Amino acid sequence: MMTDEYTIVLPWPSKDLSPNARVHHFVRARAAKKSRLDGWIAALASGARKLDWEAVEAQWTFYPPDARHYDDDGLVSRAKAARDGVADAIGIDDNKWRMEAPVIAGVVKGGQVVLRIRRGYPAKPDFNAMFRGVSP
Numbered sequence: 001m002m003t004d005e006y007t008i009v010l011p012w013p014s015k016d017l018s019p020n021a022r023v024h025h026f027v028r029a030r031a032a033k034k035s036r037l038d039g040w041i042a043a044l045a046s047g048a049r050k051l052d053w054e055a056v057e058a059q060w061t062f063y064p065p066d067a068r069h070y071d072d073d074g075l076v077s078r079a080k081a082a083r084d085g086v087a088d089a090i091g092i093d094d095n096k097w098r099m100e101a102p103v104i105a106g107v108v109k110g111g112q113v114v115l116r117i118r119r120g121y122p123a124k125p126d127f128n129a130m131f132r133g134v135s136p
Contacts, residue, residue: 005118006048008086011038012065012111013078020074032081039085048117050091055120058083059100065111072102079113086115096122 016023016031062075076099087094098120 003047005116006043006046008039008042008046008048008115008117010042010079010082010113010115012063012113013075013082015078017078017081018074019077035079035081036085036088039082040089041085042082043086043089048086048090050089051119053090053092053119054096055122056090056092056097056117057100057120058097058115058117060102061114061116062102062104063106063108063112063114064104065107065109067107070104072104075104075113076102079115082113083115086117090117096120 013035014031015021016027017035021028060076060079062070062072062079064070083094083097087097
Protein backbone atom coordinates (compact mmCIF):
# COMPACT_ATOMS: atom_id res chain seq x y z
CA MET A 1 0.00 0.00 0.00
CA MET A 2 1.45 3.36 -1.02
CA THR A 3 0.81 6.37 1.16
CA ASP A 4 1.90 9.99 0.94
CA GLU A 5 3.92 9.84 4.17
CA TYR A 6 6.38 7.43 5.79
CA THR A 7 8.13 7.40 9.17
CA ILE A 8 11.55 5.79 9.05
CA VAL A 9 13.26 4.87 12.33
CA LEU A 10 17.05 4.69 12.18
CA PRO A 11 19.75 3.82 14.70
CA TRP A 12 21.82 6.60 16.25
CA PRO A 13 24.56 7.60 13.75
CA SER A 14 28.16 6.66 14.44
CA LYS A 15 30.42 9.30 15.95
CA ASP A 16 32.90 8.32 13.22
CA LEU A 17 30.64 10.13 10.73
CA SER A 18 30.86 13.43 12.59
CA PRO A 19 32.53 16.20 10.59
CA ASN A 20 34.60 16.85 13.72
CA ALA A 21 35.80 13.24 14.04
CA ARG A 22 39.47 12.67 13.35
CA VAL A 23 39.38 9.11 12.11
CA HIS A 24 41.14 7.23 9.34
CA HIS A 25 39.27 7.44 6.04
CA PHE A 26 38.76 3.65 6.02
CA VAL A 27 37.03 3.88 9.40
CA ARG A 28 34.78 6.68 8.12
CA ALA A 29 34.04 4.77 4.91
CA ARG A 30 33.08 1.62 6.84
CA ALA A 31 30.76 3.63 9.11
CA ALA A 32 29.20 5.39 6.09
CA LYS A 33 28.61 2.09 4.30
CA LYS A 34 26.88 0.63 7.36
CA SER A 35 24.78 3.77 7.85
CA ARG A 36 23.71 3.78 4.20
CA LEU A 37 22.67 0.13 4.46
CA ASP A 38 20.80 0.89 7.72
CA GLY A 39 18.91 3.67 5.91
CA TRP A 40 17.99 1.39 3.02
CA ILE A 41 16.80 -1.40 5.35
CA ALA A 42 14.85 1.03 7.57
CA ALA A 43 13.10 2.57 4.56
CA LEU A 44 12.00 -0.83 3.31
CA ALA A 45 10.93 -1.84 6.83
CA SER A 46 8.72 1.27 7.03
CA GLY A 47 6.88 0.13 3.91
CA ALA A 48 8.49 2.62 1.55
CA ARG A 49 9.47 1.14 -1.79
CA LYS A 50 10.25 2.80 -5.12
CA LEU A 51 8.02 5.87 -5.05
CA ASP A 52 6.66 7.80 -8.01
CA TRP A 53 6.93 11.14 -6.23
CA GLU A 54 8.44 14.14 -8.00
CA ALA A 55 10.05 15.42 -4.81
CA VAL A 56 10.31 14.67 -1.10
CA GLU A 57 9.73 16.87 1.93
CA ALA A 58 11.57 15.50 4.94
CA GLN A 59 12.38 16.22 8.57
CA TRP A 60 14.90 14.70 10.95
CA THR A 61 14.06 14.18 14.62
CA PHE A 62 17.07 13.16 16.69
CA TYR A 63 16.62 11.35 20.02
CA PRO A 64 20.10 11.39 21.57
CA PRO A 65 21.40 8.55 23.76
CA ASP A 66 22.40 10.96 26.54
CA ALA A 67 21.80 14.51 27.78
CA ARG A 68 24.99 15.83 26.17
CA HIS A 69 24.66 18.91 23.92
CA TYR A 70 24.50 17.93 20.26
CA ASP A 71 24.89 20.35 17.39
CA ASP A 72 22.01 20.01 14.91
CA ASP A 73 24.09 20.51 11.77
CA GLY A 74 26.64 17.99 13.05
CA LEU A 75 23.86 15.45 13.57
CA VAL A 76 22.50 16.07 10.07
CA SER A 77 26.01 15.51 8.68
CA ARG A 78 26.33 12.28 10.65
CA ALA A 79 23.00 11.08 9.20
CA LYS A 80 23.81 11.92 5.56
CA ALA A 81 24.79 8.35 4.62
CA ALA A 82 21.51 7.03 6.08
CA ARG A 83 19.64 9.62 4.01
CA ASP A 84 21.45 8.33 0.92
CA GLY A 85 20.32 4.80 1.80
CA VAL A 86 16.72 5.96 2.10
CA ALA A 87 17.06 7.76 -1.24
CA ASP A 88 18.35 4.51 -2.79
CA ALA A 89 15.39 2.57 -1.39
CA ILE A 90 12.69 4.98 -2.57
CA GLY A 91 14.35 5.79 -5.89
CA ILE A 92 14.36 9.57 -5.46
CA ASP A 93 17.76 11.26 -5.52
CA ASP A 94 18.32 13.42 -2.46
CA ASN A 95 18.83 16.51 -4.63
CA LYS A 96 15.03 16.47 -4.96
CA TRP A 97 14.53 16.56 -1.19
CA ARG A 98 13.46 19.67 0.72
CA MET A 99 14.58 19.37 4.30
CA GLU A 100 12.79 21.06 7.18
CA ALA A 101 14.75 22.20 10.22
CA PRO A 102 15.97 19.25 12.29
CA VAL A 103 14.56 18.69 15.78
CA ILE A 104 16.56 17.44 18.76
CA ALA A 105 14.08 15.75 21.07
CA GLY A 106 14.34 13.93 24.41
CA VAL A 107 16.84 11.27 25.39
CA VAL A 108 16.17 7.67 24.28
CA LYS A 109 18.30 4.79 25.52
CA GLY A 110 20.77 3.94 22.77
CA GLY A 111 19.56 6.93 20.74
CA GLN A 112 17.54 6.88 17.56
CA VAL A 113 16.76 9.04 14.58
CA VAL A 114 13.34 9.42 13.00
CA LEU A 115 13.11 10.59 9.41
CA ARG A 116 9.64 11.59 8.27
CA ILE A 117 9.22 11.81 4.52
CA ARG A 118 6.17 12.90 2.59
CA ARG A 119 5.26 13.61 -0.99
CA GLY A 120 6.70 16.91 -2.11
CA TYR A 121 6.14 18.97 -5.18
CA PRO A 122 8.92 20.57 -7.18
CA ALA A 123 9.29 24.29 -6.65
CA LYS A 124 8.06 26.35 -9.57
CA PRO A 125 10.60 28.95 -10.64
CA ASP A 126 9.54 32.58 -10.27
CA PHE A 127 10.74 33.93 -13.61
CA ASN A 128 9.66 37.47 -12.77
CA ALA A 129 11.85 37.44 -9.67
CA MET A 130 14.75 36.08 -11.70
CA PHE A 131 14.68 39.06 -14.04
CA ARG A 132 13.82 41.88 -11.65
CA GLY A 133 16.40 44.60 -11.78
CA VAL A 134 17.94 43.26 -14.97
CA SER A 135 17.96 45.83 -17.74
CA PRO A 136 17.81 44.70 -21.37
